[in-house]
Amino acid sequence: MEQVDTGSSRTPLLSNGLAARTRAATVEVDGASIAYWVYEPAQVTPGTRTILVVHGFRGDHHGLLRIADQLTDMRLIMPDLPGFGGSAAFEDTEHSVDAYGRFLSGFMAALGLGPDTVLLGHSFGSIIASHFVAANPGAVSELILINPIAAPALEGPKGVMTKLAVFYYEAAARLPRRLGLALLRSQAIVRVMSVTMAKTGDKDVRxxxxxxxxxxxxxxxxxxxxxxxxxxxxGSNVSEVAGHLTLPVLLIAGEKDEIAMLPDQHKLAARLPDVTLEVIPGVGHLIHYETPEPAARYIRLFLKDHAA
Structure with missing residues (x-):
């Protein structure tokens, strides 16, 4: 079992039961070693479903642990995407949305995950998951997108900040290796990002x-x-493939999300033929960390309404 740092010695934000439900494993997909974790249901019920989870940019499976902890009646499978966490990077392929989609196909085949699987993506994972569904109709039965990237990041009010971020990553890639890695792994920069995105007033959660x-x-x-x-x-977003997402889709949006802004979520929802949009008040782009309880409740209700 992996050890998880809750970030607080006073209030445990992950239950003791999560470790008992956890199984870590590796699988080879297209020659690359992929680390993944399975969170088994505490009790299998008629409503128990298997949910394949795709995490966001620069994260790994840890980011969705609080949601896994809430969904005790579901089986969740969380790989670290190639190039992140414990998974190897692609060797001969650009790390593109299409390449990540092909990875999902290979991963599902390796684990024998069939069309009754539910696919869940957070943030960048929402782009990967939606494009995968568009390219592979019938591969999964339902699609759940948390903090979905619904509009082009390089346009609109957030375009300037996005372009600055592009400059940051390009500069870090071009600098001498030691300096570039120091820039990317700067704890000061990581903390500024974290403080900016966190909206909760709960000190333990922060x-x-x-x-x-x-x-x-x-x-x-x-x-x-x-x-x-x-x-x-x-460079991509969910709206690009909205017309191809004909399966049931659940969007879980944050009222104060400054990256995947709420007006864009409503526009995306209007383009989807079978959609449920749930908005969680008072939270931004960190639903998976700050408000896992309502997110899990919406997921459970959605899957109940769309029983396999």
């Missing part, structure tokens, strides 16, 4: 968020694959 970002935000394979993945994350 401490947890900062500890998680500090521990796992710099767990990437190399600078080149990180730059490629970042460009993929800002």
């Amino acid at each position: 401490r947890f968020v900062h500890a998680q970002h500090s521990a796992y935000f710099s767990s990437f394979a190399d600078r080149d694959s990180l730059l490629q993945a970042f460009k993929a994350s800002v």
Whole structure:
């Protein structure tokens, strides 16, 4: 069992039961070693489903642990995406949205995951998951997107900040290796990012968020694959493939999300033929950290309404 830093010695934000449900494993996909974790249901019920989870940019499976902890009646499978966490980077392929989609196909085949699988993506994972579904109709039964990237990142009010971030990653990739890695793994920069995104007023939750970002935000394979993945994350969005998402889709949005802004979520929802949009008040882009309870409740209700 892996040890998880809760970020707080006073209030445990992950239950003791999560470790008992956890199984870590590796699998080879297209010649690359992929680390993944399975969170078994505490009790199998008629409503138990298997949910394949795709994490966001610069994160790994740790980011969705609080949601896994809430969904005790579900089986969740969380790989670290190639190039992040414990998974190797692609060797001969650009880290693009299409490449990550092909990885999902190979991963599902390796684990024998069939069309009754539910696919869940957070942030950058929402782009990967939606494009995968568009390219592979019938591969999964339902799609759940948390903090979905619904509009182009290089346009609109957030475009300037996105372009500055592109410059940051490009500069870090071009600097001498030691300097570039120091820039990318700067704890000061990670903390500024973490403080900016956190919206909760709960001190224990904020401490947890900062500890998680500090521990796992710099767990990437190399600078080149990180730059490629970042460009993929800002160069695509869910709306590009909205017309191909004909399966039931659940969007879980944050009222104060400054990256995946709420007006864009409503526009995306209007383009989807079978959609449920749930908005969690008072939270931004960190639903998975700050408000896992309502997110899990919406997921459970959605899957109940769309029983396999």
